[in-house]
Amino acid sequence: xxxxxxxxxxxxxxxxxxxxxxxxxxxxxxxxxxxxxxxxxxxxxxxxxxxxxxxxxxxxxxxxxxxxxxxxxxxxxxxxxxxxxxxxxxxxxxxxxxxxxxxxxxxxxxxxxxxxxxxxxxxxxxxxxxxxxxxxxxxxxxxxxxxxxxxxxxxxxxxxxxxxxxxxxxxxxxxxxxxxxxxxxxxxxxxxxxxxxxxxxxxxxxxxxxxxxxxx
Amino acid sequence: xxxxxxxxxxxxxxxxxxxxxxxxxxxxxxxxxxxxxxxxxxxxxxxxxxxxxxxxxxxxxxxxxxxxxxxxxxxxxxxxxxxxxxxxxxxxxxxxxxxxxxxxxxxxxxxxxxxxxxxxxxxxxxxxxxxxxxxxxxxxxxxxxxxxxxxxxxxxxxxxxxxxxxxxxxxxxxxxxxxxxxxxxxxxxxxxxxxxxxxxxxxxxxxxxxxxxxxxxxxxxxxxxxxxxxxxxxxxxxxxxxxxxxxxxxxxxxxxxxxxxxxxxxxxxxxxxxxxxxxxxxxxxxxxxxxxxxxxxxxxxxxxxxxxxxxxxxxxxxxxxxxxxxxxxxxxxxxxxxxxxxxxxxxxxxxxxxxxxxxxxxxxxxxxxxxxxxxxxxxxxxxxxxxxxxxxxxxxxxxxxxxxxxxxxxxxxxxxxxxxxxxxxxxxxxxxxxxxxxxxxxxxxxxxxxxxxxxxxxxxxxxxxxxxxxxxxxxxxxxxxxxxxxxxxxxxxxxxxxxxxxxxxxxxxxxxxxxxxxxxxxxxxxxxxxxxxxxxxxxxxxx
Numbered sequence: 001x002x003x004x005x006x007x008x009x010x011x012x013x014x015x016x017x018x019x020x021x022x023x024x025x026x027x028x029x030x031x032x033x034x035x036x037x038x039x040x041x042x043x044x045x046x047x048x049x050x051x052x053x054x055x056x057x058x059x060x061x062x063x064x065x066x067x068x069x070x071x072x073x074x075x076x077x078x079x080x081x082x083x084x085x086x087x088x089x090x091x092x093x094x095x096x097x098x099x100x101x102x103x104x105x106x107x108x109x110x111x112x113x114x115x116x117x118x119x120x121x122x123x124x125x126x127x128x129x130x131x132x133x134x135x136x137x138x139x140x141x142x143x144x145x146x147x148x149x150x151x152x153x154x155x156x157x158x159x160x161x162x163x164x165x166x167x168x169x170x171x172x173x174x175x176x177x178x179x180x181x182x183x184x185x186x187x188x189x190x191x192x193x194x195x196x197x198x199x200x201x202x203x204x205x206x207x208x209x210x211x212x213x214x215x216x
Numbered sequence: 217x218x219x220x221x222x223x224x225x226x227x228x229x230x231x232x233x234x235x236x237x238x239x240x241x242x243x244x245x246x247x248x249x250x251x252x253x254x255x256x257x258x259x260x261x262x263x264x265x266x267x268x269x270x271x272x273x274x275x276x277x278x279x280x281x282x283x284x285x286x287x288x289x290x291x292x293x294x295x296x297x298x299x300x301x302x303x304x305x306x307x308x309x310x311x312x313x314x315x316x317x318x319x320x321x322x323x324x325x326x327x328x329x330x331x332x333x334x335x336x337x338x339x340x341x342x343x344x345x346x347x348x349x350x351x352x353x354x355x356x357x358x359x360x361x362x363x364x365x366x367x368x369x370x371x372x373x374x375x376x377x378x379x380x381x382x383x384x385x386x387x388x389x390x391x392x393x394x395x396x397x398x399x400x401x402x403x404x405x406x407x408x409x410x411x412x413x414x415x416x417x418x419x420x421x422x423x424x425x426x427x428x429x430x431x432x433x434x435x436x437x438x439x440x441x442x443x444x445x446x447x448x449x450x451x452x453x454x455x456x457x458x459x460x461x462x463x464x465x466x467x468x469x470x471x472x473x474x475x476x477x478x479x480x481x482x483x484x485x486x487x488x489x490x491x492x493x494x495x496x497x498x499x500x501x502x503x504x505x506x507x508x509x510x511x512x513x514x515x516x517x518x519x520x521x522x523x524x525x526x527x528x529x530x531x532x533x534x535x536x537x538x539x540x541x542x543x544x545x546x547x548x549x550x551x552x553x554x555x556x557x558x559x560x561x562x563x564x565x566x567x568x569x570x571x572x573x574x575x576x577x578x579x580x581x582x583x584x585x586x587x588x589x590x591x592x593x594x595x596x597x598x599x600x601x602x603x604x605x606x607x608x609x610x611x612x613x614x615x616x617x618x619x620x621x622x623x624x625x626x627x628x629x630x631x632x633x634x635x636x637x638x639x640x641x642x643x644x645x646x647x648x649x650x651x652x653x654x655x656x657x658x659x660x661x662x663x664x665x666x667x668x669x670x671x672x673x674x675x676x677x678x679x680x681x682x683x684x685x686x687x688x689x690x691x692x693x694x695x696x697x698x699x700x701x702x703x704x705x706x707x708x709x710x711x712x713x714x715x716x717x718x719x720x721x722x723x724x725x726x727x728x729x730x731x732x733x734x735x736x737x738x739x740x741x742x743x744x745x746x747x748x749x750x751x752x753x754x755x756x757x758x759x
Binding site for chain 2: 001002009012015016019023026027030033034035037042044047048049051052054055056059060063064068071072074075076078079082083085086134135136138140142143145146151153154156158172174175176177178181183184185
């Protein structure tokens with residue numbers, strides 16, 4: 001799996017490996033029983049008919065209840081992650097995300113507007129406020145293990161807090177909801193910056209964008 | 217006397233085109249669906265061929281049309297018609313000891329509607345193919361130009377109408393036309409699964425019809441159901457669509473579960489383990505199947521916590537499925553397992569592959585994990601393990617199991633084993649690497665991709681070619697053997713359901729005498745010394 005940039009994504013990976021462990025155990029159990037029974041009870045001259053067994057209620061209860069308990073446990077255990085993802089922290093940096101056919105537009109708090117160029121300050125809570133200008137897109141950042149669809153007429157959100165060890169690195173931000181012929185190339189780049197570098201980048205961008213707009 | 221026993225010679229038109237015989241209609245469903253299986257497979261190979269290079273070998277527009285046609289054909293023109301139309305039509309009246317379906321003419325109408333729906337899909341290859349995926353989400357599907365989406369809507373409407381008529385037919389037939397003594401708990405497990413499937417089709421399909429009717433209305437009649445600028449909401453479509461299309465996943469697997477429950481006990485020479493548990497778990501799946509639809513929409517714009525009840529219901533629906541798996545394993549336990557071709561498809565092929573799809577389903581049912589994996593190749597891996605490792609494996613088990621009943625002949629078993637291994641290995645090679653791609657962050661439905669994903673994509677394409685080869689072997693083997701295969705007796709497998717008590721192929725009127733049933737068709741097999749030819753216990757007796 002790719003790098004996990006946030007504390008949240010690292011704990012979601014933990015949940016993934018925990019669930020993977022549980023299902024791998026049962027996967028191996030079922031495959032071993034399947035292949036084992038196929039080989040052990042194959043038809044031979046000594047073994048021409050199977051046992052006259054119709055069922056066993058104790059076993060039925062056992063293999064209904066055990067998977068039910070484990071599955072509901074996985075569900076219940078996942079709930080706290082959902083709320084942690086959903087409830088945004090107070091006073092985050094809000095970056096508006098707008099999906100277009102076929103590019104991502106980002107609007108920063110000071111009015112700076114970029115295309116396919118996402119910059120996030122490390123160590124700060126950043127909230128993405130996501131919508132679409134045309135069709136449905138999917139705003140997905142695999143490196144933080146989160147995504148929300150960009151839906152016209154609707155705002156979706158998720159928040160991240162990228163760890164400072166990733167400063168200077170760049171990550172892909174693909175559209176993952178099918179949106180037409182430009183869908184495969186609708187990929188933004190997300191650059192993690194130190195808060196200071198982020199601020200100075202915002203200032204420079206703002207001056208440049210002001211001068212271009214006043215020139216035109 | 218002899219002349220009187222011979223069926224009268226009829227013209228092709230009278231024999232097939234005008235027929236209302238459930239067996240002939242079943243065969244026509246089967247042959248038509250196998251043709252579409254080849255076509256849908258061809259589109260799959262085009263999709264995989266495009267992905268051989270990270271740049272994509274075709275244009276993105278062509279690629280979008282290919283995967284849309286692939287999924288639409290496979291779901292609406294292959295798997296559903298094969299399982300319900302072909303297997304259901306052919307077997308249900310025979311399994312319950314009936315002369316035909318309750319409404320034979322309506323049954324023929326279902327087939328002809330299905331055929332017209334398929335022809336419309338074929339026409340779209342001439343006039344312009346749909347390009348919005350089989351889900352066809354608005355607003356993209358409203359904007360998409362050309363007749364592709366319109367033809368798609370027409371085809372889905374007709375296929376849905378065919379489904380609804382077929383479902384009514386199955387429900388009435390199973391409730392009303394069972395032979396004397398055929399109580400509900402003496403029905404075959406395949407009949408149980410078809411009954412539940414029919415109810416799901418009846419209740420689910422109208423929601424799909426609503427979704428696509430509003431879609432075409434937005435496209436051409438100026439309505440704004442899905443235009444958010446004028447107060448519409450694209451999410452409405454997704455709710456309507458998945459209210460049908462999640463139950464449709466179970467429509468595409470429950471009859472397959474029924475096939476497995478018929479094949480395993482015959483070749484393990486044992487009664488099925490846990491008859492009631494398997495029958496009632498189908499009912500549980502049918503009921504719960506209507507409460508999980510929004511797990512397709514965890515990131516679609518709902519509040520994340522709204523996903524929690526759907527996560528819990530999706531976890532719970534895995535329970536009746538795992539109950540079936542354990543009962544099938546227990547059926548093999550202490551059996552006398554014969555490695556026939558249908559048994560290989562049913563045991564190693566189906567159980568061995570399907571559980572991977574079941575387990576990955578648990579992962580993507582968990583909201584926090586789906587936040588990462590939604591719309592990635594992990595989902596593509598999951599659906600293909602469920603639909604190919606699941607549904608298609610059960611179809612192949614069923615085709616190779618009932619082929620001698622339908623044709624009175626046997627296929628070439630060497631080619632049968634060859635196709636099984638091509639299918640089994642091809643499934644793993646084609647679909648397992650998609651898990652890695654999804655975890656690495658590769659989105660689905662993209663015609664070109666980041667070069668870091670190339671290796672596993674190429675492996676997957678090789679697996680897809682193996683599946684294509686396996687399909688050619690199966691289809692040519694069965695087609696050739698239907699005319700030239702070795703003739704076999706009425707019950708070559710020693711199976712116990714009612715269709716094996718009559719000749720192969722069965723006479724047009726099915727049973728010479730109305731069968732009287734005194735037990736379910738899963739009885740212990742007698743010791744070989746006592747009786748070398750095990751006679752099925754529910755023997756038809758004159759009334």
